[in-house]
Amino acid sequence: MTELPASYLASFWGMILRDLAVLRRGFPQFITRTVMNPLLFVFIFTYVFPHIGQQIQAGPAGVSYATVVVPGLVAVGMVFQGISAVALPLSMELGVSREIEDRVLAPLPVALVAIEKLVFGAVQGVVAGAVVFPLVMVIPAVPVAIHVASWPLLVSVVLLASLTSGALGLALGTIVRPQHIGLMFAVVVVPITFLGCVYYPWALLHPLPWLQGLVLLNPLVYMSEGLRAALTPDLPHMPAWTFLSALTIATVVLGTIGVRMFLRRTIA
Amino acid sequence: MTAAVRVDGLSKVYSPDIRAVDGLDLEVRQGEIFGLLGPNGAGKTTTVGVCTTRVRPTAGRVLVCGVDVQADPPAVRRRIGVVTQFNTLDRACTVRENLYYHCRYFGLGRTDAVRRTDELLGQLRLQERAAMFPAQLSGGLAQRVQIARAIAHRPEVLFLDEPSAGLDPQSRLALWELVEGLRTSGLTVLLTTHHMEEADRLSDRLAIMDHGRLLAIGTPAELKRQVGAATIMDLHLERPSPELVERLAALPGVKEARLLPNGIRLFATGRDGLLPRAVELTQGAGLHDLRVTEPTLETVFITLTGRELRD
Numbered sequence: 001m002t003e004l005p006a007s008y009l010a011s012f013w014g015m016i017l018r019d020l021a022v023l024r025r026g027f028p029q030f031i032t033r034t035v036m037n038p039l040l041f042v043f044i045f046t047y048v049f050p051h052i053g054q055q056i057q058a059g060p061a062g063v064s065y066a067t068v069v070v071p072g073l074v075a076v077g078m079v080f081q082g083i084s085a086v087a088l089p090l091s092m093e094l095g096v097s098r099e100i101e102d103r104v105l106a107p108l109p110v111a112l113v114a115i116e117k118l119v120f121g122a123v124q125g126v127v128a129g130a131v132v133f134p135l136v137m138v139i140p141a142v143p144v145a146i147h148v149a150s151w152p153l154l155v156s157v158v159l160l161a162s163l164t165s166g167a168l169g170l171a172l173g174t175i176v177r178p179q180h181i182g183l184m185f186a187v188v189v190v191p192i193t194f195l196g197c198v199y200y201p202w203a204l205l206h207p208l209p210w211l212q213g214l215v216l217l218n219p220l221v222y223m224s225e226g227l228r229a230a231l232t233p234d235l236p237h238m239p240a241w242t243f244l245s246a247l248t249i250a251t252v253v254l255g256t257i258g259v260r261m262f263l264r265r266t267i268a
Numbered sequence: 269m270t271a272a273v274r275v276d277g278l279s280k281v282y283s284p285d286i287r288a289v290d291g292l293d294l295e296v297r298q299g300e301i302f303g304l305l306g307p308n309g310a311g312k313t314t315t316v317g318v319c320t321t322r323v324r325p326t327a328g329r330v331l332v333c334g335v336d337v338q339a340d341p342p343a344v345r346r347r348i349g350v351v352t353q354f355n356t357l358d359r360a361c362t363v364r365e366n367l368y369y370h371c372r373y374f375g376l377g378r379t380d381a382v383r384r385t386d387e388l389l390g391q392l393r394l395q396e397r398a399a400m401f402p403a404q405l406s407g408g409l410a411q412r413v414q415i416a417r418a419i420a421h422r423p424e425v426l427f428l429d430e431p432s433a434g435l436d437p438q439s440r441l442a443l444w445e446l447v448e449g450l451r452t453s454g455l456t457v458l459l460t461t462h463h464m465e466e467a468d469r470l471s472d473r474l475a476i477m478d479h480g481r482l483l484a485i486g487t488p489a490e491l492k493r494q495v496g497a498a499t500i501m502d503l504h505l506e507r508p509s510p511e512l513v514e515r516l517a518a519l520p521g522v523k524e525a526r527l528l529p530n531g532i533r534l535f536a537t538g539r540d541g542l543l544p545r546a547v548e549l550t551q552g553a554g555l556h557d558l559r560v561t562e563p564t565l566e567t568v569f570i571t572l573t574g575r576e577l578r579d
Binding site: 007008010011013014015017018021022025026089097098099100101102103104105106107108109110266267268 | 282314317320321322323324341342343345346348350352354355356357358359360361365366369370371372373374375417
């Protein structure tokens with residue numbers, strides 16, 4: 001593909017419009033899906049726990065647990081959206097209903113149909129992050145100390161994190177068969193969430209070096225750490241070059257796998 | 269004049285022992301309804317898959333409106349409309365949205381897409397269903413929406429892959445009328461079917477395929493003439509025997525006699541006087557039924573392959 005004719009962009013835009021219309025119609029479900037997990041999490045651990053005299057300390061002394069988990073929960077919100085907004089429907093469209101056929105037959109390279117899914121997953125990731133953020137700021141009974149040290153850093157992290165989420169959704173949606181979707185949540189979603197440095201900063205894992213090394217395979221780690229660097233710069237976090245390059249690599253690798261698998265599933 | 273579809277030496281091998289299409293040559297002329305008739309597994313769907321850029325050929329070349337399907341798939345897709353065997357309507361979108369967004373995928377702007385959608389809803393009498401979702405439609409209606417969608421971007425060639433599979437007889441008739449109506453707009457239609465009546469009624473020309481190869485090509489009338497018999501007589505017998513086949517074959521006017529599991533089939537040039545003679549000869553063989561027909565595409569297929577077309 002050496003050129004990108006305007007007609008390809010028109011087709012691509014048509015697909016974005018279609019996805020927007022479907023998202024608009026299903027917005028209540030989108031909100032419920034996005035909000036439920038972080039809502040209950042902050043409610044229990046940062047509202048109920050302080051009230052019943054329980055304490056979790058997963059950061060430096062004097063920093064509330066709510067402050068520690070805010071960036072992580074935003075990251076989970078984004079990645080979860082990438083999976084449920086891209087992987088779930090795509091798996092069905094490719095495997096059961098073959099609805100994707102009409103878009104595969106549109107006059108643009110099939111790889112762009114896959115990339116549209118990735119991009120739209122990223123858009124939803126950003127929306128999900130924007131929905132989760134105020135929520136996890138407001139609910140905790142303890143003070144949440146957030147300040148944006150660098151806006152360009154925040155924008156880059158959000159952009160790369162959402163693209164990584166979309167790419168992960170595309171890869172999973174093209175690999176996982178519809179009958180194994182339930183299993184995917186147990187095998188993929190739950191482990192990456194718990195091992196994604198969401199509920200604790202990565203640096204604090206140093207007493208468990210094997211785990212600290214292992215979790216580096218998890219793209220969510222770089223999203224959590226990136227948002228931590230952008231929103232809670234005083235907490236321990238990875239250096240910016242690490243998560244920025246890791247997220248770029250994750251997007252490219254997962255995106256390539258996703259596009260390849262998409263082509264294999266649609267063109268015999 | 270450029271052929272609407274030109275297939276040269278097409279082969280598709282899925283695995284060493286599955287040759288779905290095996291050296292196929294075919295030409296579909298502009299403006300005709302061309303039928304591809306054959307049993308399930310004959311290679312029809314694979315052939316259409318290659319023509320519509322969804323299947324990569326192992327060997328050979330396919331041109332659609334002069335454009336090579338492998339060299340520029342998006343350009344081919346702009347010129348074709350496709351209705352597959354499955355209901356591939358977008359289930360998250362209404363009937364109207366299915367048409368509207370399809371137009372957008374093909375580069376129409378907002379206003380044009382709205383206008384074309386309204387036009388199609390009217391033309392295919394779908395206005396009342398415009399706000400319905402695909403899951404609420406009957407098989408026949410869903411197929412009508414799929415056809416509306418396939419012609420929305422005004423393609424030059426429409427591919428219909430087993431369009432009436434799974435439809436009730438009434439919906440099937442409605443579909444046939446719809447397809448016949450499309451002919452007047454100058455659209456080329458390539459239709460695959462294993463339903464011989466459908467092929468007979470709709471096709472200007474048709475090709476018979478089996479095991480990935482072309483067996484015969486021509487107008488339905490030409491193909492039926494190929495059988496070389498004006499009359500086919502099926503004698504249902506309890507005790508058919510090879511000797512009886514020989515004796516029947518020797519009757520005047522009989523071109524050929526074939527032993528079937530449940531009787532004997534005669535291919536004859538005429539029917540004058542044949543009936544009483546055949547009945548007389550089969551005395552003692554347990555004749556219990558008799559059917560005299562003209563050749564159909566089914567008989568053409570049986571003559572060519574020795575097998576029945578039905579699955």
